[in-house]
Amino acid sequence: MNSSPTHKPRPMVDLLVSVVLPSLILMKLSGQDQLGVSGGLVAALAFPLGWGIFELVKYKKFNFIALLGLVSVLLTGSIGLFELDNKWLAIKEAAIPAIIGIAVLVSTFTPYPLFKTLFFNASIMDIDTIKQKLEENNSTAIFEKRLMTATYLVAGSFAFSATMNYILAKWIVTSPAGTEAFNEELGQMTLYSYPMIAIPSMIMMMGVFYYLWRSINKATGLKLEDLLVKK
Template sequence: MKSVPTHKPRPMVDLLVSIVVPAFILMKLSGDNELGASGGLILALSFPLGWGLFELVKYRKFNFIALLGLVNVLLTGGIGLLELDTKWLAIKEAAIPGVIGLAVLASTFTSSPLIKALLFNPSVMDVEKINERLQQHNSVAEFEARLLKATYFVAGSFAFSSTMNYILAKWLVTSPAGTPEFNEQLGQLTLYSYPMIALPSTVMMMAIFYYLWRTIHSLTGLKLEEVLANKSAG
């Protein structure tokens, strides 16, 4: 039986396939003298859709965020090809991070807040060592309370993304769906959303990680290198 290959993050490839290439096609190849509005849209969306399906089939790992990404691509294609009102594009842009944020918030009412899946998990941190030290210092309850606060911070970062997505889509995409102008504006939205939304969101996630690390350090006395998961160990 063939083993499933290990997934290795390739951020530059992801950026190229999911943002740069589709934006170029939408902005430069969607005119009536090139691929046309529908042809340009289909080709542009095929890149992130094909890449997402390739990763899903190759690594056979369910990824909620990746699934939302695929749904996002399909909804964008549906809005463009069915020539729906552009207000639905703004709503869709806001809905994806909004759904994630609500899921993070809803997880605070369960025994496993999603912060554990995002940051406090064995692939990122040495969870076993941290839990042992927390028990030794009688700090488990305090840590859980701060973990809950970090979960609220994560939900807030997705709320920021949702709001900015909506504002940016309403500002940039004003032409009717199914036109070359719509495709060009959609390409601009794809490009601008990265520096204006993705980067600030990444900075916020890094700040939340720092907060979590400072919390662990103050409650356990562990250093950063002791907190991070050591995949080469054992």
């Protein structure tokens, strides 16, 4: 019997604790008369780390947003602590989404394409019914082409994210690493990345999912409730 409390998703709280508060600490409390550069980084890291541990212990749930916040603050803050050249920050910001996008493309040449494996699988969709309808309508080849198009669109959304991350980092973070101004600019970059990059990327992904659903609907005639696995 599971005695863990019921966990309800709280995306706004996750963003506040894992992104907004660390960013504000880096921007406002990294001065030498306050927490200092290293102290500001440690304090900023404490929020996503503490929140992720709290969620894991109390609800037995892994908090992905907290992990992203922790990794982001840790990597960007480490560049400040080791006083690396600013170019590494821009490269780091672009590298993660670029690697994911490349992996999505490369996986199409393997037996297990990432996009198809993650989103067109038996745990989400009624694959057997969909395949049966595709065969009945002689639409299997057409649907596979549209699934490949959706894969390219997903890779394109990661390419957009990588490009915008690089531009934003080069635009905002101009101060030498290891300084109070550098930490402040890191916080600004993190805050701006959500309305300028994360939200547009999310809208793109929603568009891809809509395109995929419409493709299945046209190819099979099935409605949305017929496509999904019955719980």
